[in-house]
Amino acid sequence: xxxxxxxxxxxxVGKSTxxxxxxKTQNAxxxxxxxxxxxxxxxxxxxxxxxxxxxxxxxxxxKIQYSVVEFVDIAGLVRGAHKGExxxxxxxxxxxxxxxxxxxxxxxxDENITHVEGSVDPVRDVExxxxxxxxxxxxxxxxxxxxxxxxxRSSKDAAAELEFVQRLLDHxxxxxxxxxxxxxxxxxxxxxxxxxxxLSNKEIIYAMNVDEALLSSDNVHTKAMQAYGQQxxxxxxxxxxxxxxxxxxxxxxxxxxxxxxxxxxxSGLDSVIRLGFSKLGLMSYFTAGVKEVRAWTIAKGTKxxxxxxxxxxxxxxxxxxxxxxxxDDFIKYGGETKAKESGALRVEGKDxxxxxGDVIHFRFNV
Numbered sequence: 502x503x504x505x506x507x508x509x510x511x512x513x514v515g516k517s518t519x520x521x522x523x524x525k526t527q528n529a530x531x532x533x534x535x536x537x538x539x540x541x542x543x544x545x546x547x548x549x550x551x552x553x554x555x556x557x558x559x560x561x562x563x564k565i566q567y568s569v570v571e572f573v574d575i576a577g578l579v580r581g582a583h584k585g586e587x588x589x590x591x592x593x594x595x596x597x598x599x600x601x602x603x604x605x606x607x608x609x610x611d612e613n614i615t616h617v618e619g620s621v622d623p624v625r626d627v628e629x630x631x632x633x634x635x636x637x638x639x640x641x642x643x644x645x646x647x648x649x650x651x652x653x654r655s656s657k658d659a660a661a662e663l664e665f666v667q668r669l670l671d672h673x674x675x676x677x678x679x680x681x682x683x684x685x686x687x688x689x690x691x692x693x694x695x696x697x698x699x700l701s702n703k704e705i706i707y708a709m710n711v712d713e714a715l716l717s718s719d720n721v722h723t724k725a726m727q728a729y730g731q732q733x734x735x736x737x738x739x740x741x742x743x744x745x746x747x748x749x750x751x752x753x754x755x756x757x758x759x760x761x762x763x764x765x766x767x768s769g770l771d772s773v774i775r776l777g778f779s780k781l782g783l784m785s786y787f788t789a790g791v792k793e794v795r796a797w798t799i800a801k802g803t804k805x806x807x808x809x810x811x812x813x814x815x816x817x818x819x820x821x822x823x824x825x826x827x828x829d830d831f832i833k834y835g836g837e838t839k840a841k842e843s844g845a846l847r848v849e850g851k852d853x854x855x856x857x858g859d860v861i862h863f864r865f866n867v
Contacts, residue, residue, distance in 0.1 A: 504548075504777050504798065505571040507599030511626050512617045514607040515710040515742045520544070520574035522745030523770045542574040548785070548796065549771055552828055552858060556787060556794045559836045566795035568785055570774055573599055593637045597698040601706060601777045604630065608709040608722035608739075623726045627707065634700035635673055641697045642670045665689040673701065704780040706773065709739040716741055717764045736776050740769030784857035787828070788812070789837070805853040809863045819867035823849045828858030837862075 508523075510516050524544035547567035557565050575595045596602065606623040607616065618626065649663040665687060672682050678701035684690060685702075694702055709726050716739060719727075723739065730737035748756055748768055760768065767775070778784070785796040786808060797811045805823040809816035826837060830845040837860075840846050855861070 505599045506601045506603050507573045507596045508603045510605035516605045518742040545569045556789050560789045562794045564793045568796040568798045601704045609712045623722050624729050638699050638701050639673050707737045738772045745769045786859040808855045815867045816865050819865040821864040824862040826860045831860045
């Protein structure tokens with residue numbers, strides 16, 4: 502299980518510049534005109550986790566393998582995207598593939614950088630994009646309803662599903678996203694979202710693209726976005742795409758010092774991934790051997806056999822037991838041998854719920 506983050510926003514708000522900075526690559530062209538991103542740029546980015554380095558100092562492996570996050574830079578959407586305006590529908594389809602939407606919103610004034618709407622107004626910009634996501638879902642659900650009507654005579658479940666789809670459709674047509682639908686635990690909702698990947702049900706993180714001065718202060722635009730995010734219960738973070746690009750060229754010490762000078766605890770990349778993991782309920786466990794020290798991404802609440810399946814399906818099929826050392830104990834005792842001698846290694850069975858940071862060795866037989 503990995504994390505996929507789709508970067509969206511109006512044209513020319515800093516999406517591609519942010520993508521270049523976040524992914525430490527320069528394979529998304531950044532230009533001062535709309536639609537400079539034609540095909541979605543993709544990049545796999547190592548998930549920052551200092552615990553891997555600490556484990557590696559003890560184990561001295563041949564390599565370190567981080568969990569990865571996929572960033573997808575999606576071309577700028579405009580009004581009417583759901584109708585195909587501005588290269589629209591194909592990019593809405595790209596968003597469906599992402600688990601989390603990172604919505605870049607311009608929150609700085611600069612007369613030298615054009616804005617597709619003619620002025621800087623982040624709340625208006627957010628509403629434009631989210632209206633397009635809503636319209637896309639309405640279209641998909643309308644098509645679903647029409648198909649269900651044709652199967653009413655041949656399927657005993659069609660009537661109940663149609664009634665549900667119509668209720669959800671009514672909710673969306675009133676201007677409310679699928680994420681606020683009151684009956685989300687319904688099996689029909691789960692089925693519909695799995696098949697249609699409803700855009701308005703995805704987790705959204707708002708990223709205010711600001712200039713360096715606004716990393717530690719506010720203007721009218723950032724205040725408006727923070728109020729909007731609070732109103733709808735969504736995370737709002739700020740980043741400066743130019744600063745993020747500068748951080749790429751620095752070593753670890755220089756990077757830490759620069760962030761300290763800016764009054765920042767973490768980079769924009771770290772903030773995005775941390776919030777993305779939190780929103781999706783993800784965490785990491787580790788394997789530590791001489792060949793590699795590796796992080797594996799799973800959902801919180803995952804039991805040992807399912808966690809083992811992330812490594813290989815055979816591990817789950819032939820699961821015998823999990824030998825577990827907490828990260829803190831592994832560091833405290835300086836490795837598996839002394840942790841075992843001190844009684845810190847636990848033998849867990851099929852019902853064990855894996856904890857964040859567990860160092861695990863799976864025993865299996867196929």
